[in-house]
Amino acid sequence: xxxxxxxxxxxxxxxxxxxxxxxxxxxxxxxxxxxxxxxxxxxxxxxxxxxxxxxxxxxxxxxxxxxxxxxxxxxxxxxxxxxxxxxxxxxxxxxxxxxxxxxxxxxxxxxxxxxxxxxxxxxxxxxxxxxxxxxxxxxxxxxxxxxxxxxxxxxxxxxx
Amino acid sequence: xxxxxxxxxxxxxxxxxxxxxxxxxxxxxxxxxxxxxxxxxxxxxxxxxxxxxxxxxxxxxxxxxxxxxxxxxxxxxxxxxxxxxxxxxxxxxxxxxxxxxxxxxxxxxxxxxxxxxxxxxxxxxxxxxxxxxxxxxxxxxxxxxxxxxxxxxxxxxxxxxxxxxxxxxxxxxxxxxxxxxxxxxxxxxxxxxxxxxxxxxxxxxxxxxxxxxxxxxxxxxxxxxxxxxxxxxxxxxxxxxxxxxxxxxxxxxxxxxxxxxxxxxxxxxxxxxxxxxxxxxxxxxxxxxxxxxxxxxxxxxxxxxxxxxxxxxxxxxxxxxxxxxxxxxxxxxxxxxxxxxxxxxxxxxxxxxxxxxxxxxxxxxxxxxxxxxxxxxxxxxxxxxxxxxxxxxxxxxxxxxxxxxxxxxxxxxxxxxxxxxxxxxxxxxxxxxxxxxxxxxxxxxxxxxxxxxxxxxxxxxxxxxxxxxxxxxxxxxxxxxxxxxxxxxxxxxxxxxxxxxxxxxxxxxxxxxxxxxxxxxxxxxxxxxxxxxxxxxxxxxxxxxxxxxxxxxxxxxxxxxxxxxxxxxxxxxxxxxxxxxxxxxxxxxxxxxxxxxxxxxxxxxxxxxxxxxxxxxxxxxxxxxxxxxxxxxxxxxxxxxxxxxxxxxxxxxxxxxxxxxxxxxxxxxxxxxxxxxxxxxxxxxxxxxxxxxxxxxxxxxxxxxxxxxxxxxxxxxxxxxxxxxxxxxxxxxxxxxxxxxxxxxxxxxxxxxxxxxxxxxxxxxxxxxxxxx
Numbered sequence: 001x002x003x004x005x006x007x008x009x010x011x012x013x014x015x016x017x018x019x020x021x022x023x024x025x026x027x028x029x030x031x032x033x034x035x036x037x038x039x040x041x042x043x044x045x046x047x048x049x050x051x052x053x054x055x056x057x058x059x060x061x062x063x064x065x066x067x068x069x070x071x072x073x074x075x076x077x078x079x080x081x082x083x084x085x086x087x088x089x090x091x092x093x094x095x096x097x098x099x100x101x102x103x104x105x106x107x108x109x110x111x112x113x114x115x116x117x118x119x120x121x122x123x124x125x126x127x128x129x130x131x132x133x134x135x136x137x138x139x140x141x142x143x144x145x146x147x148x149x150x151x152x153x154x155x156x157x158x159x160x
Numbered sequence: 161x162x163x164x165x166x167x168x169x170x171x172x173x174x175x176x177x178x179x180x181x182x183x184x185x186x187x188x189x190x191x192x193x194x195x196x197x198x199x200x201x202x203x204x205x206x207x208x209x210x211x212x213x214x215x216x217x218x219x220x221x222x223x224x225x226x227x228x229x230x231x232x233x234x235x236x237x238x239x240x241x242x243x244x245x246x247x248x249x250x251x252x253x254x255x256x257x258x259x260x261x262x263x264x265x266x267x268x269x270x271x272x273x274x275x276x277x278x279x280x281x282x283x284x285x286x287x288x289x290x291x292x293x294x295x296x297x298x299x300x301x302x303x304x305x306x307x308x309x310x311x312x313x314x315x316x317x318x319x320x321x322x323x324x325x326x327x328x329x330x331x332x333x334x335x336x337x338x339x340x341x342x343x344x345x346x347x348x349x350x351x352x353x354x355x356x357x358x359x360x361x362x363x364x365x366x367x368x369x370x371x372x373x374x375x376x377x378x379x380x381x382x383x384x385x386x387x388x389x390x391x392x393x394x395x396x397x398x399x400x401x402x403x404x405x406x407x408x409x410x411x412x413x414x415x416x417x418x419x420x421x422x423x424x425x426x427x428x429x430x431x432x433x434x435x436x437x438x439x440x441x442x443x444x445x446x447x448x449x450x451x452x453x454x455x456x457x458x459x460x461x462x463x464x465x466x467x468x469x470x471x472x473x474x475x476x477x478x479x480x481x482x483x484x485x486x487x488x489x490x491x492x493x494x495x496x497x498x499x500x501x502x503x504x505x506x507x508x509x510x511x512x513x514x515x516x517x518x519x520x521x522x523x524x525x526x527x528x529x530x531x532x533x534x535x536x537x538x539x540x541x542x543x544x545x546x547x548x549x550x551x552x553x554x555x556x557x558x559x560x561x562x563x564x565x566x567x568x569x570x571x572x573x574x575x576x577x578x579x580x581x582x583x584x585x586x587x588x589x590x591x592x593x594x595x596x597x598x599x600x601x602x603x604x605x606x607x608x609x610x611x612x613x614x615x616x617x618x619x620x621x622x623x624x625x626x627x628x629x630x631x632x633x634x635x636x637x638x639x640x641x642x643x644x645x646x647x648x649x650x651x652x653x654x655x656x657x658x659x660x661x662x663x664x665x666x667x668x669x670x671x672x673x674x675x676x677x678x679x680x681x682x683x684x685x686x687x688x689x690x691x692x693x694x695x696x697x698x699x700x701x702x703x704x705x706x707x708x709x710x711x712x713x714x715x716x717x718x719x720x721x722x723x724x725x726x727x728x729x730x731x732x733x734x735x736x737x738x739x740x741x742x743x744x745x746x747x748x749x750x751x752x753x754x755x756x757x758x759x760x761x762x763x764x765x766x767x768x769x770x771x772x773x774x775x776x777x778x779x780x781x782x783x784x785x786x787x788x789x790x791x792x793x794x795x796x797x798x799x800x801x802x803x804x805x806x807x808x809x810x811x812x813x814x815x816x817x818x819x820x821x822x823x824x825x826x827x828x829x830x831x832x833x834x835x836x837x838x839x840x841x842x843x844x845x846x847x848x849x850x851x852x853x854x855x856x857x858x859x860x861x862x863x864x865x866x867x868x869x870x871x872x873x874x875x876x877x878x879x880x881x882x883x884x885x886x887x888x889x890x891x892x893x894x895x896x897x898x899x900x901x902x903x904x905x906x907x908x909x910x911x912x913x914x915x916x917x918x919x920x921x922x923x924x925x926x927x928x929x930x931x932x933x
Contacts, residue, residue, distance in 0.1 A: 037189075040406070
């Protein structure tokens, strides 16, 4: 349809050289052309947040950005969250506090929370609720997600 | 949370971590969108943008000319494929109303699939779909199920069925009643809306003549059977595979037009065919649910006993009848009496088609609707009789002495027989825990100070564990790893963990050594899947019986090898040893398995392998019960409702994993809050859906969902299952709308104000202004 452009996405520290249509969403490029399917699509119009990733360390809805706009940028997805076999504190807190059921929204919540806790390690409970209410979950009723993120926040702060 | 430490993990009742979680938190899940096959095609559906009309012509030429498009199908390309049949088998009385995979002659709702485009990539398929021109001659649109029925294909009316249930003499009872109380209430059209949209991949393996479908969920075996019937294939040559499933809630996993299309296309185009739904499609194409209007009256005696219940309801089925047939009508009329005695009862359901998205089951189908209606009525009766709403309910609850309590009602082919349970006793516990009397005083004081605050209650009984049967297979390998093969399904509820815990109990093994298979029709002949809160009850019991058989076989073999009696042995952490001597002679389960291989000389006359297969047959469903209590604050300026406090009491019979059960209750409540306050599929007069994005269809965020207090009791294990298990999947949602509506009435001081869900700010503002508030 249109001329493809060669771009480089640095996903979780690894360079992916891909030839993309300018209209391909970043989510589609990451999933279908870089093989990283941990990032999920829930609505493709920027409301549910399931596709949230970090671009240059800021949370981004990857369904609302084109792949080509991320050329040369540092992308972090859920696949890069653990340190080898060692879970990120958020991943561990999600497991220990039953903060997921079907797990479809989980990567989006994990990356949203990672971005916000790195930027604001001291974030208050209320402010955290404001941020987390930008993503949707249909299984858990949110209580355990809130609990898990607060526990991870406290742990991450104590460790820093 | 009772997390076990320093011992084998995962016995019954332990809130252990889920086996499901590690891949899901690391991005390693395999949801249907994550699965790809070499050379696959992508399917895009062109849907009707008319709610009702005659298909005059379909022009696919421009779409076919797009480079990368492989085929464009209308119904003529698949005129040998029958309409999608009912899950429970053919039903001649309803056959006319079934949906073809692609619309034939007529379209009956906006979203009705008309054309399928197959292309090399999904972007091309979507581009080409835009070029298909469908000419429709509009026909009159029927939006409301309580409007007069219209013609259906010149062969019937849109009143597809009348489902009636009841017992006793209605006319005499109402004629002699001390008082008759009538209400007219509506439940809106809303549905499950899982976070993952639907998807399906068809793949035909020509070498083996096997057709495969990936993306199955909920009822893979039942869908295999239906597909075999529709496509005339043997069960050995058609397999369905469930991967990770991004939420089910009753709506995902039924057999839909798109599932049939990818299967047929894979065979005819000789390439794998992948279809992934987008959210807009999902909100107009996947099953809707719930929409009912009830005109219901109670005959009341002087002491507050409700001696008769008479209900007439209109169920809005939408454009076609899908796989469920009239199940929702059956469950609504079969469960409406709930936990109360109601000696005389009648419910007549007008099961009617309209020109909206077809409807079917959504978590707690029939009970969610009927509980809202019944509890609204109980509140109205309390007002009419000038009785306290709790006292009125108490007066009518079925007592423990009357249990098991049978009724001449049918729920999915099972005559209702309440499991023993103490409804009033649990109510006492719940009211005590929440401090009901004190709460009333505090709320009254706040109301006196001008706040609109109030509390409400909703009581319910649930149904779970629909039979009649399920089986399971267990295999222990020579290393002592255990595989449990089930025909169950995992829709996010923790099925693998629950089954592993149940098997671990009898096999004396850490639950983490157990691999649980589900949703693979090539691994086991039969399966009930995951619906109607039946997985843990039925499949779990089958797993338990199988584990007991394998245990017996292991101990029998070990007894011979250790030269002792099987009775004297037990299994701890995968090691068989004498009960009274844990450190004495022992054998691992792996060693015992090795002694039982076909070539083993130690095996004797025993059947080869350390394995088993057992069945569980249940006589009646189980009927867990409970109540919800909501405390709300209404903002008269905005019409907004804030849930200040929420409480759920539920008797589960026996908890396998309390953490997961609470997760089910809290998650169910979130959906209940959505249905009570926010979620609604609205339509224009011409049948255009007005909620096709998440900007219009409002799923609650964490700002709207309360963190409920939960009283989970195990006071009455089910008498229907050896482990006493009752289901947990639906109780969180069942009572929500009733409790919230009751609390809103109380808060605004207008009894019976809420007659319709969702109680949106617009509706509530209207109620307040009509009453000068």
